[in-house]
Amino acid sequence: MSSQNLIIYKFTRLYQILDEIGADLNFNIEFEDRDDALNEKVKNFNNYLIISNKKYSDIPNQFVLDNLPINVFKLIEKINIEFLKLQFNSQSEVKINNYTIDLNSREMLKKNKKLKLTEKEINTITYLSKSGKPVSVGELQEKVWSYQSDIETHTVETHIYRLRKKILNTFDDNDFIISEKNGYQIK
Known part of the structure; x- marks a missing residue:
């Protein structure tokens, strides 16, 4: 049927x-x-x-x-x-906590507020949300950025910092992506 x-x-x-x-x-x-x-x-x-x-x-x-x-x-x-x-x-819509992520328009929405995201930011958020556990910088480098984990770079930390700042400025949410001792997580 x-x-x-x-x-x-x-x-x-x-x-x-x-x-x-x-x-x-x-x-x-x-x-x-x-x-x-x-x-x-x-x-x-x-x-x-x-x-x-x-x-x-x-x-x-x-x-x-x-x-x-x-x-x-x-x-x-x-x-x-x-x-x-x-x-x-x-x-095209992914629900994460109180937010809706529109994959087509690359926007994060909550109530009547919208935040435009880059493709990497969308990929980072969806990867973290699917994980359910803290994700290390090395794993994010490999899975989201396609970098080899032994390369010394602060790309992930810089992107996460900027993404958290955008979310804080738009939604006044400082706890969407949290920093754990062994990585980043969305709870």
Whole structure:
């Protein structure tokens, strides 16, 4: 059973057409014509796309099909592209503590504050957050900077210092990346 769910909203004819060929599609098809039932339905799905024939401003993950007629194969292709876009966007956000890291825009967000980050800063934060334990300077040099650990450099310390300062200035958080005796850690 597919984990992709296509909800056809207030578009009976489209539902009838897709339901007929549903066995050949790589997504589940549902129909809904009531707002309250639609809200309940989407709570049960992680990966969903709502298709309708007009734009509803309060509906997320919506694909509006208003350019008819359309070849059914083109329609299925467009639906699959929309599912790919949703998947890409959902994979671009990483939650770390009270922060959201947007990998696409390279931003760190908390409430209504944003901090622009470099690619190395993003890589450092994601590596530290996945580790779950203090990470040594040598390990960061090797894994994030691709340096050999026996090279004498203060690149990691300098980057961490600047990153901590940026986070402190934007979010007033001095404890996001902490210094342990055996490395750096995000708790």
